[in-house]
């Protein structure tokens with residue numbers, strides 16, 4: 052069903068009204084930060100635009116270390132997500148250091164999109180010449196054609212506004228340590244200090260592994276359980292929404308979404324849901340096969356944790372629509388376990404898989420959530436269902452349930468999407484644009500109410 056223009060406008064109004072009503076209550080990393088006033092003492096800005104947390108973690112760690120040396124009092128440095136800033140705010144800083152990841156196909160992370168639109172609209176030479184120095188660290192992956200495109204775009208925009216570059220835009224391919232050292236050198240020169248960046252990794256032991264889709268002709272999907280090794284100095288407790296970086300023996304890393312909400316006490320146990328990946332030439336992907344076949348129970352694996360979406364940010368009274376497909380069950384499952392702690396919450400799951408007979412991962416668990424009322428509604432679809440089946444993809448469900456979707460959003464609802472970027476991420480995004488219109492979708496993104504863990 053399509054929404055009429057009037058319904059869409061009502062939805063927009065409600066989304067905006069809800070935002071302004073909630074603004075003062077917005078949580079830690081999505082606050083509606085008041086624009087800094089001219090009398091503010093902070094003169095250096097460390098900012099980030101991050102989708103899955105790497106740029107945020109780097110910026111946070113640099114800001115933490117930079118405030119420590121004598122002569123750099125905390126009041127000189129502000130740490131902000133771009134979603135908390137308006138372009139005009141930059142003018143009050145003498146120096147701006149931006150950590151910017153590229154997403155989609157050469158695009159900005161979701162939370163930075165509103166800032167970018169506003170930045171494009173600022174007139175040329177906005178800053179007084181020489182009044183604002185800047186540097187951009189562009190995070191990306193050379194496997195993508197638009198390598199570090201968003202970082203380069205930001206750099207060009209700040210040049211256009213007459214910002215003074217402290218260096219060329221620095222490209223970082225998959226957190227390459229050489230490029231990060233170069234960036235640290237720029238920060239050290241500006242702050243006259245020494246920085247250390249030692250990524251913390253911990254050892255976890257594989258304790259259990261199960262195939263979730265036995266008999267399926269599709270790529271095999273596994274559930275894995277790992278337990279922190281006691282003496283490995285685990286100080287960071289995993290939380291639902293976190294991303295787990297697996298350090299491979301060849302020095303590479305791969306990210307996986309945490310698939311559970313680990314208990315707060317006792318040894319940290321993490322669960323993953325891993326789909327065996329095959330490359331275009333049909334050779335098996337390295338990490339997914341390592342985790343699902345080559346590593347034996349009892350073996351130790353080096354991992355690091357990254358903070359992803361913080362599930363505690365969703366108020367219990369706001370309904371939640373979870374959308375996932377395939378290995379995206381990982382983030383969905385962690386989210387459901389987190390929401391289970393909020394007894395009266397309303398949660399609706401739309402989940403897609405391939406074969407309706409064999410690809411039914413964690414079915415009993417999902418049915419149990421329905422019985423318990425943790426899930427108020429669960430729609431499952433299969434892409435390999437009979438050709439005439441009316442609904443085969445999650446976005447088909449969204450389109451047919453547009454009224455329910457609007458009702459959720461009018462109550463301040465959140466949307467969480469987890470799974471592949473091309474299939475699920477793009478399909479859901481297009482459906483939302485079609486049903487709600489671009490301004491509602493971007494408002495939801497800016498408010499942190501449309502969250503995507505897509506890859």
Ligand SMILES: Cc1cc2nc3c(=O)[nH]c(=O)nc-3n(C[C@H](O)[C@H](O)[C@H](O)COP(=O)(O)OP(=O)(O)OC[C@H]3O[C@@H](n4cnc5c(N)ncnc54)[C@H](O)[C@@H]3O)c2cc1C
Pocket residue numbers: 103192194225294303304305306307308309324325326327328329330335336337338339340378379381382504505506
């Ligand atoms: C935020 C995020 C969350 C994810 N969550 C999950 C999940 O919960 N479950 C799941 O099954 N998958 C998840 N993935 C996908 C996962 O990280 C792997 O990409 C997937 O398992 C295939 O990896 P592979 O090593 O088997 O395949 P490969 O083909 O060996 O590698 C796949 C990709 O890894 C990258 N890569 C290649 N070489 C290198 C290198 N030298 N150094 C670093 N990276 C390199 C490239 O982008 C490549 O396309 C997630 C990805 C991201 C980004």
Ligand SMILES: Cc1cc2nc3c(=O)[nH]c(=O)nc-3n(C[C@H](O)[C@H](O)[C@H](O)COP(=O)(O)O)c2cc1C
Pocket residue numbers: 100101102103104105106107152153154155156157158160190191192193195196197198199200225226472505506
């Ligand atoms: C779905 C997806 C799309 C991406 N698109 C690009 C891209 O177009 N160009 C690029 O250089 N890197 C791209 N990357 C790589 C990320 O920029 C890189 O992994 C970065 O370190 C992520 O940082 P973040 O965790 O701060 O978001 C993409 C990664 C994913 C998962």
